[in-house]
Amino acid sequence: MSNIHALPLLFLNLGGEMIYILEQRLHAQQIPQDKSVKVLTDIVSVMLNERFLQELFKPQEIYNKQALKKLFEDLAHASIMRLNTASMDKLYDLMTMVFKYQVFMASHPHDLILITLNHLDAIWNYVRVPSVHKQIVIVHKMIMQLYGQMSVGELLDVRKSILNFFQDLKIRVSVFMRQKLQNSDGKFVIDPSGLVPPGCDIPGEIRSYDETGEIKDVTKFDGCGDYQGTRQLGSFDIHGNRNTDLGCNIYASAPGHSDNCSVSTCHTGEVPSKPASGGCSKGAASVKAAQGELNLLMTQLLGNRTAFDCNSTKDLIHITLFGTEVNEREEDVQLSIKKEIKIDARRQSNFAELDAVSREMTVDDNCEETPGDLLELLDSLN
Template sequence: MTSIHTIPLLFLNLGGEMMYILDQRLQAQKIPKDKSMKVMNDITSIMLNEKFLGELFKPQEVYNKQALRKLFEDLAHGSIMRLNSASMDKLYDLMTMVFKYQVFNAQSPNDVVLITLNHLDSIRNFVTCLTIQKQVDMAHSMVMKMYGKMSPGELQTIRYSLLNFFQDLKVRVSVLLRVGVQNPHGDFTIYTSGAVPPGCEVPGFIRLFDQYGAVAKVKHFNADGDYTAARDVGSMELIGDRVIELGCNM
């Protein structure tokens, strides 16, 4: 199952993950702050170029994996930073596996939008140039214009499309292995406990209705999990509480 509206979310979220990783590498290498800021500003400026985003948001089929990787390789080299082939491979593997994990763990179709907004929020915090921050705001506006009024069914189709793109990708990532969400085979560990999605009830109850439509009896069963009440619905405003942590820096 694929959607012609998948590419913008795929690109923006992978771009957000790339920014997290580059920021960590710049800090680890003790790159001077002015040079680090230039790298983050330059890459964001290219990534969120208005003309480029205009093309990106046009309905289209999902890029093949090689084309998408080449796009991010060019983007990573869009500033003074240079990565060799091995470093680029590690960067791209980490980007894709972390975003795959986020999509995999989305509780509701709406979460794919909130994950994207978390990434855009972080990108905005990385850049120091007001003009580039306005590019981030423009990207937020474009996301909301396309996805803000989509039905749950449309968003779920996009989620399936993203998962199909990542289907055969099972690269082991140290950060995911360390926190216990990935096993040595590259598969993700999915936990069945926790808060249920917005609009849903905690499982474990069966309601029996009488002929008049009133609840006549309630039965309880073991749902095999420790569930809690639904979380709040995350904000989709330019600045707001997204509620979920997916899309934030791990």
Template structure:
């Protein structure tokens, strides 16, 4: 299906936004000097908005496999003076993916994905507002996004949403902040609210219209099982405007009450599985993209290593299991041979690394 070729910008900018949210929160929590923290965020945004990178992102292509996307964000996270250990990077990526998966599932209408993406861009712009060139770059991305999706129908957005959900399928990690908000169950499943406002432009359930030759000949009413209300106005797609929805905003700086009274899960079985990573030309394009987004080696005096999640706080995650108990594993207790291998990898000059994304895609499909 050709429509899945339009997913990559949403994956890239939404996951990139979630990564910046977590990094911003953790850098502040660990009292990293403001200048260094700002440089980390600005360096990552600078890499995200680099022209050659954007040309590849906005080139219609099938969504690459999970391993390739993960490799891309590994490179992006280290495109600054910050260095993360493997455990921190794993947790960071899990937080990114679970947050976006939750937002995609909560979107009332497929076209709401645009509003979620613009909310991420708006917050990223605020994070780097001290840099006029970066603000201008974010504004340019907004223009490109509008042009990239302007001709998409509701049906095409529906398939884009389905492709995103297919990508996130089986990604299930428990996130403490969602568990405390009762937005997630102990087995990692999300609690989805039902009822309430309907999508913009949709009718409140309760009316049946009988049609003949396109003309309403009869109406009847019924009482729906859940309380529904008229939806909000359409969110603004302009550079500055009311997006209407909070989805895509910074979860770690704004706490929101979530309605979790009823659990419901969408059935997407009516759609065929989307094509992900099956186009050889897409593999080549993503291979180029991964080489564009690569860590540059900064001056050693400015580089700092950071263990993002060394305390028990609201953004720690735990692996999903059938039990409600959380098992904590101390990576420091791994055997000496593994530590030696990790040390060998950490000594590799990142400027000389030539990771083959094609191999990663092969591994993901095997």
């Protein structure tokens, strides 16, 4: 069973990685600034919606992989853009592998919080809209109220739950492989060198104590690493020094490159383990209920924001999210942006077809079902 408090960290950090990728590609493809800002602002506004996060922060098991991916697919289409199936698959693969690496490399339980705050700091700088900044302040408060009060052991349990969710994912990421942080089989390379976690001593000594608590003997050994002192714990403030690069944008060092975002599936011959919370197990009913509530809430948020005008001349912009490498086709990874019109969501006469679809929506008792397809709902407006 997964930790009942792991889902919010999983969602927020994967969402942050999605924003990094989209921002980098929008900039690299020289998309007009107003459209780039529109895409990021709309996605972040839905992702950090207070009502949505209140449901997300309720104690619940982690979704199965298909359900969580579907949630991000709907989120990615919350603005004036479209991703086909192949694009979404590769986008999600990259999001998950980068966050898996960050959690894997966390040397202290509190790093889980700092990684999340690094993502929020970046979103604050990308989306300079007062309403979004207000949302970030609220999310920061929710994070600190839940995770800031946890013990080291409780945070370790959350970390274990997230890593269990990622356990069978071994996807090669070119930016990791070029930096020799990942092997050709998809496994990460762990270098023990560097700063020691807060509150820990530099490895290399075994101390023996007498009955009074005094050191009576010290044995030296090879610590198998080049350690550089102790790292200070980063700040949990809304704007503070996190003292870790984990959770920062790994693409920022080389803007405009086209292959840092490339991914390729690693076939290792291993049999994938069963997805967490993916079967008809104990607690499945509560998971399905939470999924249904979040899905209906997401439907309201998306349905009340925008609709696309298909009667007007389409102004499509195609963006290649990832480089065209071996086993990748350009048409597989494109994002399209359309002109939009705003309509009053409070007037039911403007949403007759949407209302009809909403009335037909139910929460299925079949535990294998994932949240409903919100793309079909959006497409019905066309």
